[in-house]
Amino acid sequence: MYALADCNNFFVSCERVFRPDLEGKPVVVLSGNDGCVVSRSNEAKALGIKMGVPLYQIQGLVDKEGVVCFSSNFSLYGDLSDRVMSIIRQHTSRFEQYSIDECFFNIDHIPADQQKAYCEQLVKAIRRGVGIPVSIGIASSKTLAKVASKYAKKYPGYHGVCEIRTEEQRLKALSTFEIGDVWGIGRRAKAKLQNAGISTALDFTEKPSSFAKGLLNKPGMLTWQELRGQDVINITELPMKQSITTSRTFANALSEQQLLEEQIANFCAHCARQLRTQQSVAQQLYVYAHTSAFRSDIEQHYLSELVTLPVATSNTQELISYALGAFRRAYRPGALYKKAGVVLLKIIPETAVVPDLFDTKDRAKDKRLQRVLDHIDDRHGKHAILLGSQLTSQQAVYKTDHKSPLYTTDLRDIITLKAT
DNA sequence: TCTGGGGTCCTAGGACCC
DNA sequence: TCTGGGGTCCTAGGACCC
Numbered sequence: 001m002y003a004l005a006d007c008n009n010f011f012v013s014c015e016r017v018f019r020p021d022l023e024g025k026p027v028v029v030l031s032g033n034d035g036c037v038v039s040r041s042n043e044a045k046a047l048g049i050k051m052g053v054p055l056y057q058i059q060g061l062v063d064k065e066g067v068v069c070f071s072s073n074f075s076l077y078g079d080l081s082d083r084v085m086s087i088i089r090q091h092t093s094r095f096e097q098y099s100i101d102e103c104f105f106n107i108d109h110i111p112a113d114q115q116k117a118y119c120e121q122l123v124k125a126i127r128r129g130v131g132i133p134v135s136i137g138i139a140s141s142k143t144l145a146k147v148a149s150k151y152a153k154k155y156p157g158y159h160g161v162c163e164i165r166t167e168e169q170r171l172k173a174l175s176t177f178e179i180g181d182v183w184g185i186g187r188r189a190k191a192k193l194q195n196a197g198i199s200t201a202l203d204f205t206e207k208p209s210s211f212a213k214g215l216l217n218k219p220g221m222l223t224w225q226e227l228r229g230q231d232v233i234n235i236t237e238l239p240m241k242q243s244i245t246t247s248r249t250f251a252n253a254l255s256e257q258q259l260l261e262e263q264i265a266n267f268c269a270h271c272a273r274q275l276r277t278q279q280s281v282a283q284q285l286y287v288y289a290h291t292s293a294f295r296s297d298i299e300q301h302y303l304s305e306l307v308t309l310p311v312a313t314s315n316t317q318e319l320i321s322y323a324l325g326a327f328r329r330a331y332r333p334g335a336l337y338k339k340a341g342v343v344l345l346k347i348i349p350e351t352a353v354v355p356d357l358f359d360t361k362d363r364a365k366d367k368r369l370q371r372v373l374d375h376i377d378d379r380h381g382k383h384a385i386l387l388g389s390q391l392t393s394q395q396a397v398y399k400t401d402h403k404s405p406l407y408t409t410d411l412r413d414i415i416t417l418k419a420t
Numbered sequence: 421t422c423t424g425g426g427g428t429c430c431t432a433g434g435a436c437c438c
Numbered sequence: 439t440c441t442g443g444g445g446t447c448c449t450a451g452g453a454c455c456c
Contacts, residue, residue: 218429
């Protein structure tokens with residue numbers, strides 16, 4: 001049997017850990033630049049605030065109902081996520097983190113008739129230890145466990161845990177479960193299924209497998225099997241990332257080359273650090289920047305460059321030099337860039353690097369320097385030390401008016417704050 | 421006016437091979 | 439005028455997830 005643990009309204013719950021006075025009140029967490037709503041408390045959901053809605057569209061409601069808004073604070077969410085995950089990890093032999101707020105884990109070492117009570121204890125332990133409310137679903141496949149967790153979240157009577165164990169439970173659960181809410185059924189698939197007269201998950205499973213395969217191809221077929229209780233979706237335990245992206249939308253569009261280059265350098269440094277954390281190197285680097293698709297009054301421009309590196313690397317200095325070179329080739333003076341990003345691709349383990357016979361770099365030396373720089377950051381806080389290209393203008397290009405003031409240790413933020 | 425960020429997998433079609 | 443067949447690999451784009 002699988003268990004799926006899912007943190008309720010995760011980002012909002014994280015903010016509430018340090019603001020218990022906000023329990024029972026409508027709270028939302030916003031995306032970058034305070035643009036859209038990305039997490040909502042139950043009270044905010046009850047007010048009709050939809051996931052992903054731009055803040056400016058609900059500003060009236062926010063003011064009228066006293067909805068509390070937070071800018072996103074990912075170092076906080078990541079930290080609390082690690083604590084929740086480490087508690088669960090202690091209670092299982094197999095553990096698969098699926099996202100920042102969800103994980104699958106195996107509970108077969110617990111007798112079947114005690115699994116539900118065991119998970120209820122786990123929910124209590126996480127609430128007590130970290131302060132985050134969690135819902136757990138139990139079933140024989142991951143997709144069914146996801147269904148069960150939604151019921152666990154929806155009905156307080158379950159005390160945070162719902163299991164789909166018997167065939168009777170499965171049929172009952174699926175008969176009232178909307179097809180569009182099934183894991184793996186997105187907008188397009190939902191529309192296709194509804195056109196075929198299917199409205200619940202049960203309707204879907206009662207069709208023959210050829211129907212699922214014909215309409216939705218392989219992914220649809222997997223979902224169909226999973227809903228019937230077969231375990232066919234694999235999620236590996238600690239996958240090495242195949243691509244690493246850092247991208248941002250700017251509060252106001254940028255056109256000045258210097259400002260953009262500083263951003264590209266920062267994105268690159270952030271990607272490279274993640275690359276080293278998983279002991280890997282990238283063989284390709286992709287840089288892009290573009291105008292706002294929402295602006296019909298200006299000419300659209302999409303800049304992009306793909307660079308294949310002569311030798312796979314995770315060195316920040318080296319990656320920045322390639323990224324800036326690529327950017328300079330494609331940069332168009334005068335264009336109003338609203339968003340930019342760096343993507344590292346073709347990632348392989350660092351032990352698999354093929355050296356270049358004509359390489360002029362002293363890679364061993366570069367690596368030693370990089371290690372020292374990372375060590376300084378680890379010891380003294382993020383951005384304790386930076387490359388010159390990352391800190392040229394230091395103009396604020398992002399908006400975070402509602403960031404929770406506590407628990408950030410980013411030294412550059414503090415320096416910028418003092419400078420201002 | 422204001423509209424997020426970071427991933428994975430699958431598939432169709434083109435390029436290329438013999 | 440008529441111009442093969444079968445296979446692999448790669449890539450871009452779509453769909454989906456949180």
